[in-house]
Amino acid sequence: MAFRDGPFENLKVPLVWTAAVVVVVSIVAAGLLLVSDRKAVDGGSSYGAVRGAADTVTGPVSGILAAPVRWVGAVTDYVGGYFFAVSENRKLKAELAELQPWRDQAIALKNVNARYEALLGLRTEPPVPMITARAISDARGPFNRAKLLDVGTRRGVRIGNPVINEHGLVGRVTGATGGVSRMVLLTDVASRTPVLVDRTDARALLTGDGSDNPRLEFVRGAGSVQPGDRILSSGDGGGLPRGIPIGVAAKGIDGSWRVKLFSDRGAVDYVRVLLFQDFGQLVDPNALNAPPLAGLGTAPEPSLEQAAAIADVAARRQAAARAQAERTRQAQASQAATAGPSVQRGPAPRAAPDQSTPETPPGGPSPAPGGAA
Known part of the structure; x- marks a missing residue:
């Protein structure tokens, strides 16, 4: 028998009421589940087994159902990126042009910071005060090689001060005003620098001739220079400190010895001026005296024990001197008391003649008794 032929053929249930009843029943069932859910002895839920089984069953199904959603999202992002690539490219180009x-x-x-760090790391031995400067103009010609620096006499710069950079010696100051100084490079024709060969300690003279590699002249000793020898300042004449790096020796085309300058390794823009006048400022005069000679002019300061012993001896000498003076005074007083009566019975002592009145010559008139002189 079909359902429509049964007793419920004419029974009609509204769809809204059916949905409402289903929702109410679901809410009541959920509330009952929440109320009846209690903690087990081991801390788990009483529905733990049921939930685990449900997760085991629905996990793979959920992953399969979520895969199309992920694929649709990836395709959407790809298509959107393709259509917005032109605008994104324009935006990136604008940012690149701005940066x-x-x-x-x-x-x-x-x-610049690397140059400054190299300059600030320069140290001389013995220490020489120095200031940092910047080259503000450059004068170059067939023979003239000079630069103007932005420091002058107000910063302590004087004529003859050596100028160095982070690589080695650059030149010397030949003129100075209040805020600007003129530096002649080692390659200038007017440059003459006493140098030495680091390997043999042979002396020579570095002479500028307008080329990039100055000439090494008046080398003392046969075979004292070889290609690659380091050339340093010798300090002869007192114009430069000893040991400033200058360059390496090389054989020129004309057969003369020349020097490849260390200062040509980079641009001579930032330099340091050594405030060097003579070797007297490098050594403390008091340090030149040996310990035995130092005690000739001034006595060494005694220690605390020596000072206490000296004070004790001085106090004893003063006490002995006071006691001796007291005994001498008592002895004189006793002698005066003993010799007093005998002095009174004797004739009166003759008074010394007055030096203010002239003495009467022998044979002269004597004053009359009771008369005036």
Whole structure:
């Protein structure tokens, strides 16, 4: 028998009421489950087994059902990126054009900081005061090789001060005003620098001739120079400190010895001026005296024990001197008391003649008794 032929053929249930009843029953069932869910002895839930079984069954099914959703999202992102690639490319080009000047400035500042760090790391032995300067102009010609520096006499710069960079000796100051000084490079024709060969300690004279490699002249000793020998300042004449690096020796085309300058390894933009006048400022005069000679002029300061012993001896001498003076005074007083009566019975002592009145010559008139002189 079909359902429509049964007793419930004419029974009609509204769909809204059916859905409402289903929702109410579901809410009541969920509430009962929440209320009846209690903690087990081991801390788990009383429905733990049921939930685990449900997760085991629904896990793979959920992964399979979620795969199409993920695929649709990936396709949507790919299509959206393809259509917005042109606008994104324009945006990136604008940002790149804006950041390009900053990149150039960062590179320039990095180079300047590296130069400053190298300059600040320079140390001389013995220490020589120095100041940092910047070359503000460059004068170059067939023979003239000079630069102007932005420091002058107000910063302590004087004529003859050596100038170095992070690689070695650059030149010397030949003129100075309040805020600007003129530096002649080692390659200038007017440059003459006493140098030495580091390997043999042979002396020579570095002479500029307008070329990039100055000439090494008046070398003392046969075979004292070889290609690659380091050339340093000798300090002869007192114009430069000893041991400043200058360059390496090389054989020129004309057969003469020349020097490849260390200072040509980079641009001579930032330099340091050595405030060097003579060797007297490098040594403490008091340090030149040996310990035995130092005690001739001034006595060494005694220790605490020696000072206490000296004070004790001085106190004893003063006490002995006071006791001796007291005994002498008592002896004189006793002698005066004993010799007093005998002195009174004797004739009166003759008074010494007055030096203010002239003495009467022998044979002269004597004063009359009771008369005036």
